[in-house]
Amino acid sequence: MFALDLTVRTNHLDLTHGYFNPGALLMYVPDCCPHPHRVTIVPPDAHWQVATALPAVPEDPLTFVAADYDTLVDSPFEIGIQRRMAFEVQGKPHEWVIWGDGPIPAAELVADTQAIIEAEAAIFGGLPYDRYVFLLHLSANGFGGLEHRDSCTLNYPRLGLRSGESYQRFMRLVAHEFFHLWNVKRLRPKGLETFDYSQENYTSCLWFCEGTTSYYDRVIPWRSGLATPQEFLDLMAQDITRHQTTPGRLVQPLAESSFDAWIKLYRRDAHSNNNQMSYYLKGELVTFLLDLKIRAASQNQRSFDQVLQQLWQQFGNPETGYTETELKGIIESVAGYDLSDFFHWVLETTAELPFAEALEPFGLELTTVPGKWPDLGLTVSADRGHWVIQSVTHGGPAQRAGLEPGDELLAWDGLRLREGLDDRLKYAQPGDVVTLAAFHQDVLESYALTLGDPQPQAYRLGSVAQPTASQLALRQGWLG
Secondary structure, three states: OOOEOOOOOOOEEOOOEEEEOHHHHOOOOHHHOOOOEEEEOOOOOOOOEEEOOOOEEOOEEEEEEEOOHHHHHOOOEEEEOOEEEEEEEOOEEEEEEEEOOOOOOHHHHHHHHHHHHHHHHHHHOOOOOOOEEEEEEEEOOOOEEEEOOOEEEEEEEOOOOOOHHHHHHHHHHHHHHHHOOOEOOOEOEHHHOOOOOOOOOOOOOHHHHHHHHHHHHHHHHHHOOOOOHHHHHHHHHHHHHHHHOOHHHHOOOHHHHHHOOOOOOOOOOOOHHHHOOOHHHHHHHHHHHHHHHHHHHHOOOOOHHHHHHHHHHHHHOOOOOEOHHHHHHHHHHHHOOOOHHHHHHHHHOOOOOOHHHHHHHHOEEEEEEEOOOOEOOEEEEEEOOEEEEEEEOOOOHHHHHOOOOOOEEEEEOOEEOOOOOHHHHOOOOOOOEEEEEEEEOOEEEEEEEEOEOOOEEEEEEEEOOOOOHHHHHHHHHHHO
16 A cells, blocks of 8 residues: 555555555445444554544454444544643543654643634534544644544644744644534535545535635634634735635636535646635635624624524534535524525625625725735746746736746846846836746747736735724624
8 A cells, every 4th residue: 555645634654653544545345334344453563552533442452443434434543653642621532642753832732722622612512522633743844634523634844833823823723623523524515415435526515614614713713812803804814815816716606616626626737826716715705704794784693603503403413414505594594684696696606705895894994905016927936046937827917928837937138037036026117018038848938028017915904994883893792
């Protein structure tokens, strides 16, 4: 078996550990799926420990039992040299299991994890498991997370937990994957109610499965006291910036992005930004807008929390799949009015998201931070003095000039590029025509490029100049 791929969804084996996902390692035998499965681990070293959410057989601590194949493939194993930290939340056992060298702020990590668990459990009314395991791989520069029913696997840079912002980013990753034990693992769309391992499983609801989870991984830290309301707003502004500077938002509708996940999201290329929109990102912002609409209509008496609670009671707790119509119906019932036009707008079209309308009742506004230099409409990577085009913005100056991803830029108006593009752009003006020399398919070519207007560098969320009393009251009821 190939085991040289250290990601949260594959298998990895070296002299210090073995990590495997049963779905990426063990055979799928359809007739055996409903039956119990046993996995026996034979460690190559007596000091190696075994961590998994599956229970061990009482008479054999190295044999683990899964009720059926669905449970088996949803239970990764970490075997090797580990650091472990056990703790309790609401009387239930939890554990951090860490592989890899790197500084760990143990007391802070446990306390912050407990706070996140409590905040998320408060939304759904308790913890729907008997025991939960956090598996963490500290690697050179990896990043990722994968949710499971009673555990999650996280991959993070080995020095990433020692600095403020990087640590906060890690805790948002923890909040995200833990939130999935409700939203996705138990509360699932109809297309994922029963798993079909023989083919792709399609759904148009990933904007809710992943996008809503992404919104709450921003919300939960400040509810837990790990971030301030302003830090929450700053994160939302950063995400709005990513959305508004992705040309694909004007090409791919959100529902289509969800349905096309199998063939597009994880197969990115140089043109992906031009024709795709992430259902994680846009789904997060749609949930943000829905939360604001519900709060404004109810004077903060209701929020998107009540949407999650109703969905949990009706579909999540009994683990019955919901349809897209049922999902929209519960959101409308909490909002208290018809949202048909809104859903069509944000899910089925590529119209711009209505941020101003949603923010106005709270006395907030979105402002643009303009770019410093004229626009080239491309991004480059630097490799030992070689400037290679990574992406070209659709309809931008570079594309109109004929440049393509993979072209190597050599000179600007006859002078060799040594220090990069910003050094030249800061002396230029929009409308200037510059001559770029580049290798295109190994052929030296010359391109006349007309510089465009500076593009938005960032978006910021802030208060309007003179908020009204009602706006301040709504904002305080939301953010405290």
